[in-house]
Amino acid sequence: MDPRNRLTDDEWDALAAGPVAAAAAMLATSRPGFVGALKESLAGGRATTEIPTDAEAHDLIEALAEHVREHEEVTRAFLETGDEDDRESKRTAGLDGVDRAGLAARKLSPGEAEGYAGWVLGVARAMAEAAPDSGKRESVSADEEHTIVEIERRLRRG
Numbered sequence: 519m520d521p522r523n524r525l526t527d528d529e530w531d532a533l534a535a536g537p538v539a540a541a542a543a544m545l546a547t548s549r550p551g552f553v554g555a556l557k558e559s560l561a562g563g564r565a566t567t568e569i570p571t572d573a574e575a576h577d578l579i580e581a582l583a584e585h586v587r588e589h590e591e592v593t594r595a596f597l598e599t600g601d602e603d604d605r606e607s608k609r610t611a612g613l614d615g616v617d618r619a620g621l622a623a624r625k626l627s628p629g630e631a632e633g634y635a636g637w638v639l640g641v642a643r644a645m646a647e648a649a650p651d652s653g654k655r656e657s658v659s660a661d662e663e664h665t666i667v668e669i670e671r672r673l674r675r676g
Contacts, residue, residue, distance in 0.1 A: 521578045521626060529622035532615070533634065534582045534589070537566045537641045539615025540669050544645040546609035547665040554649035561648035565641040575633020578626065613668060620673045635673040642666050 522530060541562040545555060569579045619638065623631045646662040658666075 521630060522581060524625050525622060529625065530582075530585065531589075532618040532622040534585045535615055536619030536634070536638045536673075537562075538586075539612045539619065540638050540642045541566075541612070541645060543609050543612030543616065543665055543669065544642050544662065546605040546612060547661050548646065548649065548659065557649040558645040561644040562641050565644035568640065570633050570637055574627060574629035575637070578630045578634060579637050609665065613665075613672065616669050616672045620675055623673060631674075635670070638673055639666065639670055642669050 525533070541559070544562070545558060548554065548558060567583070569583065570576060616638070619634075623634055626634060643658075643666060646658040646666060
């Protein structure tokens with residue numbers, strides 16, 4: 519059965535916006551500066567287009583990616599949410615979007631839900647690893663790791 523038929527329009531939009539919501543949360547967490555933000559954004563964009571080959575999740579994620587390409591307004595809200603000077607409000611807005619995606623993912627089959635969560639987490643992890651804090655040896659900061667754990671918790675609950 520087509521997953522689109524099991525979801526309301528709002529749930530479908532929430533799933534489609536999940537990777538961008540996770541990316542917004544990661545950008546707000548990392549505080550990378552201009553060059554770092556560019557590296558992270560490019561890494562997140564690449565990870566978003568890397569659709570898992572798992573047969574059950576592949577069709578779902580491909581359909582979600584197509585929906586985003588056709589309806590940019592679905593994700594634009596996450597890029598414009600929160601006070602520009604208040605990174606925590608941007609992080610919270612991104613996590614709230616991930617929360618909505620996690621709630622919608624409850625209607626997916628177990629294989630689809632797992633593939634979807636892996637896709638969104640792949641975006642977050644790619645961004646965290648793209649631009650390590652200057653002078654630090656670890657590729658992912660403690661704050662970034664905390665946000666990734668929170669994204670995973672919100673995607674896989676229930």
